[in-house]
Amino acid sequence: MTADALQPVMPAVRGRLTRDAALAPLVWFKTGGAAEWLFEPADADDLSDFLAALDPVVPVWPLGLGSNLIVRDGGMPGVTVRLGKPFAKVEQLDATTLRCGGGTSGILASSTARDAGIGGIEFLRSIPGTVGGFVRMNGGAYGREVADVLVKCEVVLRSGERRTLAPAELGYTYRHSDLPEGAVVVSATLRGHPAEPAAIGAEMDRIAAEREASQPLRSRTGGSTFKNPTGHKAWALIDAAGCRGLTRGDAQVSEKHCNFLLNLGSASSAQIEALGEEVRERVKAQSGVTLEWEIQRVGVAG
Known part of the structure; x- marks a missing residue:
């Protein structure tokens, strides 16, 4: 029996269903493996009908703009759902x-x-x-x-x-x-x-200008990496632990805002995640505080 024959049969859809779809172009870090299946439903009824008919053992995971996310290098099993223009x-x-x-x-x-x-x-x-x-x-x-x-x-x-x-x-x-x-x-x-x-517009402009000044928005990043622990700012703990500018391969702790991780060019998801874990270890050793990931990490290790 072929590997394809062992694959679950996918229900019919009105939207777009793609096998082995690259996810790296869809996430801000521009890293990670492929989706086993990528489903872009035509509307809520299309999504509902598809999930009702899909084998219950197949995992399903929703993907937004891919901003606060590490997709591991082995990709995403099951079905990744991406909500498009509809x-x-x-x-x-x-x-x-x-x-x-x-x-x-x-x-x-x-x-x-x-x-x-x-x-x-x-x-x-x-x-x-x-x-x-x-x-x-x-x-x-x-x-x-x-x-x-x-x-x-x-x-x-x-x-x-x-x-x-x-x-x-x-x-x-x-x-x-x-x-x-x-x-x-x-x-x-x-x-x-x-x-x-x-x-309202003036407040939005103020927020946009403040973010531009303090965060590496034009880089390949995942946004805020760690949650702020009670009574602390994550960036300050990271800075105090000497992690500003720390690198692992092409993964770097941002020098502009050290609660941001960056892909400087050819970092893998594994390098980015490992750098984040190193930051957590250093912060724990320096301050006794355990940082919790805010960035979602999904998929299979490469």
């Missing part, structure tokens, strides 16, 4: 409420809110990624987080069941939710408050 739409429901598709970028969500005179959502401008990822990890910045603005979200569970969840059902804590593994956030309803578009 899920990157924003609808205004009332004077202070937006419904955003799970594939909506933080920039699009915040700029739509600005144009509608909805304040309180400016912080999404500063988070690289999509609404689906923000909901899953309770993304936040500048003193705000998704839990502060989320009214409800619609998810497709691994079983294919579609459910609407309130924030209280997500078990939110700092950069964490209890959303089940394999669940895909297909939309989120966000509520802000009335504000002047000019004032």
